Structures are given as C-alpha cells and as structure tokens.
Amino acid sequence: MIRTTATLLLLALPLAFTRPAAAQETPIAYTVAFPNAVHHEARIQVTFAQLPAGPLQVRMSRSSPGRYALHEFAKNVYDVQATDSKGNALSVNKPDPYGWDVTGHDGTVVFTYTLFGDRTDGTYAGIDKRHAHLNMPATLAFARGLEQRPAEVKFELPAGWQVASQLRPDATKGTWYAPNMQYLMDSPTSLGPQQTRSWQEQDRTIEMQVLHDGTEAELDSYVGLTKKVVKEAAAVFGELPEYDFGRYTFIANYLPQTSGDGMEHRNSTSLTSSRPLRGPAALDNLGTVSHEFFHSWNVERIRPQDLEPFDFERANMSSNLWFAEGFTQYYGELLLRRAGVYTDAEYCTEALSGIVDAMLTMPGPKRYSPVYMSQQAPFVDAAAAIDPNNRSNTYLSYYYIGAGNALALDLQLRQNYKTDLDTYMRAVWQQHGKTQRNYAPAQPYTLRDLQRVLGEVAKDTAFAGQFFRQHIMGHELHKYDALLAPAGLLVRPARPGQSTLAARLQYNPDSTATLGTTLLGSPLYVAGLDREDVLLKVEGQKPISAKEMQKRLAAHKPGDVVPIEYRTRNGVRTAQVTLQQDNTLEVVPMPNATRKQLAFRKAWLAGKAK
Structure with a gap:
C-alpha cells in the first residue's frame, strides 16, 4: 500500500533572506x-499590521x-472584505485567480473571508458540526513580503x-x-473532541490526538503498536530528532466522513482514514x-535541496522523491516487521511481493x-486532470520504484559490503x-550528495557511482x-x-466489456486494441x-490463440x-531455508530497538 502521504514539508527561506528583526514585528493575527x-464553512479574519505604504x-x-x-485553494474562498x-x-x-490586492490602508489591513471545506485529508480542509481538519495552505491566506513574520x-x-x-x-x-x-x-490542525495519549521517548514528548468512534481499549492497543514503531524508527537513525517545541504529534482523524491519507510535517503528521482502529483496518492505518x-527524519529534516524553499505559488518539482518517499515507503513496511506487527511470511505478502512484482x-x-x-510528481501527486493519459505504460510511482531500489541496495550492502541501509x-x-x-536543514542534499555518502558507507565509490548510473x-x-x-x-x-489477457475490463449491463489502457506488450496491445474499445465476443x-x-481463460494454455470481436x-x-501466461510475481519464504539464510534474514528483519 502506498502511503500517500504523503506527504511533507517545512521549508524556510534561505538564511540570506532571514531578517533578525522579524521576531520584534507585530505577528500576523488569525482568527x-x-x-x-x-x-462546511469557516469565517476567517487576518490582521496584517505595521505595513509599509502601498x-x-x-x-x-x-x-x-x-x-x-497545484490545488488552487482560492477556489473555496468567497465573501472577501477588507478594512x-x-x-x-x-x-x-482581484489581479489573478489566486489573490487580492488591498489599497488605501493606514498601515493595517483586516482581511476577512469565508472558507468552504468538505474534504478531510492531508491536503484540503474538512469542516462540519463534528470537527474541523485544517490543512493550513487550504485554510489561511498570506501576504507577499511578510513571509518571515x-x-x-x-x-x-x-x-x-x-x-x-x-x-x-x-x-x-x-x-x-x-x-x-x-x-x-x-502545521495541520485538527479541532474536535480529542482523545489524547502521550508518552516520553528519549526525553521527547510523543502524543497521539485522535478523533474516532471506537473504544478506549482499541485506542490504547493502537497506541501500544505505535510506540513499538516509534522505537524501531529511532533505532534506524540512532536517535529521535530535536522536535522544535519539544513534542511530536500524531494528528489522527478516524471518522467515517474522512478520506484516507497521511501527510508528514516537521513536528507532526496528519493521519486520516474512514477505517476503524480494530481488525485488519487497524494494521492499514498503522502502516x-x-x-x-x-518522514520526521527523511524529507522533513533530511531534505532535498530542490525543494528548498517550498514555493506556495507554483508546482514544486524534485528529482529526489525516489529517496524522500520511496526509501520511506520501504522503511514504513520494514518497521512493521521489526516491530513484530508482521511475521516474515506476512512481510513478504504485504510488502515485498508488491514491490518486486511492480x-x-x-x-x-x-x-x-x-x-x-520523481519529476512527474506535479502531474500525478493528487493532481486533477480530465484528459486521458498513458501512465500505465510510462510511469511507476516514485513510492514503488524508490522502495524497489531501497530493497535492492539494502540487500547488496548486506551481502557484499558488510554494512546495510x-x-x-x-x-x-x-x-x-x-x-x-531557522526551522530548516542547514545542509539539504543533492543527488550527488546521496551518491557520495553511499560511496563512503560502502567504502567503494565505484559501486556507488555504478548504482546511481544504472538504477537511479x-x-x-x-x-x-x-x-x-x-x-x-x-x-x-x-x-x-x-x-491471461492482462487487461483492465469494465463489464457493462449488455454483457460487453470496455477496455482500459492496454499495457505495452500485453495480448490486446499486441493485437491492436486500445482504451475504450469494447469487447463484443470472445470465442463467439x-x-x-x-x-x-x-x-473461459482457465480452459486455455498460455500461447493459445482466441478470436475476439x-x-x-x-x-x-x-x-x-494470443494469450499470455499471467506474469504476476510473489515473494515467499523458502520452506527449506538453511541456517545461514535464516540468520541473514533475522539480521535484516528482526527488531533493532533496545
């Protein structure tokens, strides 16, 4: 399962643009x-004071x-007034679709507007009588030139x-x-009747603030598993980050009206799902x-240079999401195995099979x-478009392709270099x-930095160069x-x-079937069929x-030829x-694994937390 995350980013302006006097300026005040x-409406007032003329x-x-x-959050703003x-x-x-120019002020502007929001996830704003789950870019207006206030x-x-x-x-x-x-x-913010659990880990406060319909016991059990995951994540890096205000908050909304999502932030994460904290759904949420x-390490503090600083007025492209999201995808599942949530066989089924097959x-x-x-993210990361595309044949998510390379690199380092990922x-x-x-990494990384560090860890710069040239x-x-x-x-x-026909088919009420995009090299692609073609008859x-x-297909062997109208x-x-053999792959434990193989697997998958 891809963790949408995901998620991400606190980005501060470069130090050259930091104004030491900013802390003495009147804060921008929001109500x-x-x-x-x-x-599903909020009424928001912003007071901008100590303004220059103009x-x-x-x-x-x-x-x-x-x-x-791009998500164009201005589309949900109306009833704008300024005094x-x-x-x-x-x-x-209104000079453009995204903003408003206010003139004639006396050094203060009180800017008021109504916000509509009815999607509870990591990107938008969800408001109703029961709660409000606010992603701040979708909620709060800002003023150019006052970014450091x-x-x-x-x-x-x-x-x-x-x-x-x-x-x-x-x-x-x-x-x-x-x-x-x-x-x-x-800083996403959840408003509602919170159920809070808090604990200390390495002198940091970790808290989970939750809206859900389940029982106290279900929440306690879920928090218990979360504590194990937190310990295993800290064991990878040897320490927890220094959270800016001394705490890290899981902001969780597990209510029926929410959309499934996870979005990382510097000292918190936004977790939304309509699935409860019991049964198999709890494990999906825990993933x-x-x-x-x-991500509180990888992408929030270990940040790619090409995302610094984050620009709220355009799409942001990075060449490094295979590492920022993909390596995180690999570890997200691996930590569940190390925390004892998965067995070896379950880890193969839930994580490795999907990665290797893709x-x-x-x-x-x-x-x-x-x-x-990675560079395709502005077109695929919750991007909205109505025209068809050919991504089934040209794209694999940077979550999966990054996780696939993390898996391969981990195993190569363990087998050949007496080290590990x-x-x-x-x-x-x-x-x-x-x-x-200044709430940002002092030295964000480049692609070349990642290669250099790999050469240092493996003590083999030739291997690092080859790995990046061939696989990254x-x-x-x-x-x-x-x-x-x-x-x-x-x-x-x-x-x-x-x-198999290796086709995505939508079956219609008249017993025909409409094709989705046909995969490159699949039987129907080779035969010249494409999306929106309609299968009328197969073998008459x-x-x-x-x-x-x-x-019907079960009665055939791969290589058989069937007529299609x-x-x-x-x-x-x-x-x-011409039918093909179903090429879906899976990863399974060998029934006769040797002691040496089992020892290797244990060193890789067993828990690392003390």
Whole structure:
C-alpha cells in the first residue's frame, strides 16, 4: 500500500533572506471561527499590521507542503472584505485567480473571508458540526513580503472541541504560534473532541490526538503498536530528532466522513482514514503511521535541496522523491516487521511481493529512471486532470520504484559490503539532516550528495557511482531473485500456468466489456486494441462478467490463440489474440531455508530497538 502521504514539508527561506528583526514585528493575527459549520464553512479574519505604504498583496496558496501538484485553494474562498484599523472599508482588487490586492490602508489591513471545506485529508480542509481538519495552505491566506513574520492563530471553538497541532500554544493569549509563514503552512490542525495519549521517548514528548468512534481499549492497543514503531524508527537513525517545541504529534482523524491519507510535517503528521482502529483496518492505518513518522527524519529534516524553499505559488518539482518517499515507503513496511506487527511470511505478502512484482512486470520501470518518476510528481501527486493519459505504460510511482531500489541496495550492502541501509540512512542523517537552523536543514542534499555518502558507507565509490548510473539515473532492473535468495526468500510466479489477457475490463449491463489502457506488450496491445474499445465476443460468446471470463481463460494454455470481436472507433473488427501466461510475481519464504539464510534474514528483519 502506498502511503500517500504523503506527504511533507517545512521549508524556510534561505538564511540570506532571514531578517533578525522579524521576531520584534507585530505577528500576523488569525482568527478562525465556525458560525456555519453545518454547511462546511469557516469565517476567517487576518490582521496584517505595521505595513509599509502601498498595496498589500494577499494570496491563497496554490500548492501545499507534501504535495507537488497545484490545488488552487482560492477556489473555496468567497465573501472577501477588507478594512483598515478604524473599520473603514478598503478597496479590494482581484489581479489573478489566486489573490487580492488591498489599497488605501493606514498601515493595517483586516482581511476577512469565508472558507468552504468538505474534504478531510492531508491536503484540503474538512469542516462540519463534528470537527474541523485544517490543512493550513487550504485554510489561511498570506501576504507577499511578510513571509518571515511570526503568526498567531486563535481558534473560536465550539463547546467540547480541543486543538491538536504542532503550533506552539500560548495559554495566556489563547493563541497558537508559528515562527514564520513556512512553519505556519506546515502545521495541520485538527479541532474536535480529542482523545489524547502521550508518552516520553528519549526525553521527547510523543502524543497521539485522535478523533474516532471506537473504544478506549482499541485506542490504547493502537497506541501500544505505535510506540513499538516509534522505537524501531529511532533505532534506524540512532536517535529521535530535536522536535522544535519539544513534542511530536500524531494528528489522527478516524471518522467515517474522512478520506484516507497521511501527510508528514516537521513536528507532526496528519493521519486520516474512514477505517476503524480494530481488525485488519487497524494494521492499514498503522502502516500510514509508520511511513509518516519515518518522514520526521527523511524529507522533513533530511531534505532535498530542490525543494528548498517550498514555493506556495507554483508546482514544486524534485528529482529526489525516489529517496524522500520511496526509501520511506520501504522503511514504513520494514518497521512493521521489526516491530513484530508482521511475521516474515506476512512481510513478504504485504510488502515485498508488491514491490518486486511492480518493478519487474510493469512497463514503466523498464523505460524510465527513478529520477524521471520523481519529476512527474506535479502531474500525478493528487493532481486533477480530465484528459486521458498513458501512465500505465510510462510511469511507476516514485513510492514503488524508490522502495524497489531501497530493497535492492539494502540487500547488496548486506551481502557484499558488510554494512546495510540503516547505516547509510544514519550517515545521510548525520551529514544532511541532524543540524537544523531557522526551522530548516542547514545542509539539504543533492543527488550527488546521496551518491557520495553511499560511496563512503560502502567504502567503494565505484559501486556507488555504478548504482546511481544504472538504477537511479538509469533504469536497469535489479535481479531480485538473486538478491533475496541469501535471505531464504523465493521470487516465483504467483499464478503459474494460468493464461491471461492482462487487461483492465469494465463489464457493462449488455454483457460487453470496455477496455482500459492496454499495457505495452500485453495480448490486446499486441493485437491492436486500445482504451475504450469494447469487447463484443470472445470465442463467439459475450464477455458477461469477470467470473465468466476467468472460467473461459482457465480452459486455455498460455500461447493459445482466441478470436475476439470488438468495437473500435472505426467500426466493428475482429482479431486473433494470443494469450499470455499471467506474469504476476510473489515473494515467499523458502520452506527449506538453511541456517545461514535464516540468520541473514533475522539480521535484516528482526527488531533493532533496545
């Protein structure tokens, strides 16, 4: 399962633009109220004071930390008004779809607007009578030129609601503080009747603030598993980060109206799911916890240079998401095994099989590199478009292609260099993550830095150069069968001998079936069929249903030729289609693994926390 995460980012402006006097300036003051929550509205007031003469350019973000596509949050803003310090109405002009220019002020602008939000996830704002889950770029307007000013947010809460946020509380003022705009926008906030669990880990406060419909016992059990994951993640790096205000917060919303998501932030993560904290659903939710918590090192503090600083007014592209998200994807699942949530067999089923199958059977990894896949994020990371695309044949998520390379690198380091990926991650942490300044990494990394550190850890710069040329900047596939064998794990066909059309079919009420995009090299692709073609008959009979089609295909062997009648854009046609063997792969433990293989596997998968 891909952890959407994911997620990401606190980005501060470079030090050259930091103004030492910013802390003495009047903070930007926000008030967020919910007079019409039943209709998913918030009323928000922002006071910008100590302004220079001239127009004030107020804007809504177009993008959000942890997301790379444009989301155009201004579309949910209306009823905009602006006054000066005396309450006099000011002129508001709209120069573009994303903002407002306010003129005629007296050094103060009170900017007020209504926000609509009805999607509870890591990207948008979800508001109703029960709760409000606010991603700040989707919620709070900002002013150009004031990015380094501190901010204070006052939440006017309905009865029974509490605040869950990485913002710093100020009990005397009843406000929540951010040192600058980057931190403010990186601080998701959940408002509602929180259930809180808090504990100490390495002298840091870890807390989970949860909205859910389950029992106290279910939450306690879930937090118990989370504690194990936290310990195993810390063991990879040898320590927890220095959280800016002394705590890390899991901001969790597990209510029926929420959309599944996980989004990492500097001192917190936003966790949303409609699934409960019991049964198999709890493990799916825990996988998101594991992935997002690993991000508190990798991508929040170990940050790629090409995402510094994050630009809220454009799409943000990085060449390094294969590492930032993909290596995190690998560790998110590995930590569940090390924490004892998975057995070896379950880890193979839940994690390794999906990674290996995607890397070796999908067209994308055979054609394009992890760097290229990372650069596609502005088009695929929750991006919205209505035109068809060919990504089934050109793309594999940087989560998967990154995880596939993390797996291969871990096994190569263990087999050939008497080290491992944990050691590599610690080295990257020490050089490019541990030292922070102004709520941002002092030395964000480049692609060349990652290669250099690998050469240092392996004590083999030639290997590091070759690995990056072939597998990161290139697209040479790894030999996973050979890499996994020393751990006593076997890569094999999941459905040996089964014939397939390897097609995505939507079965219609008239017993026909409509094709999705046909995969490069698949039987229907080779026969000349494409998306939206309609299968009318297969071997003279209507497709009817998936169950019926599977029954017919089971009567054939791979290599058999079957006649197909189909409707395409230029009429009804027939084709002779050669069936292929189902090429789905799986990873399973060898039943006769040797002691040496079992010892290798244990050194890799066993828990590391003391």
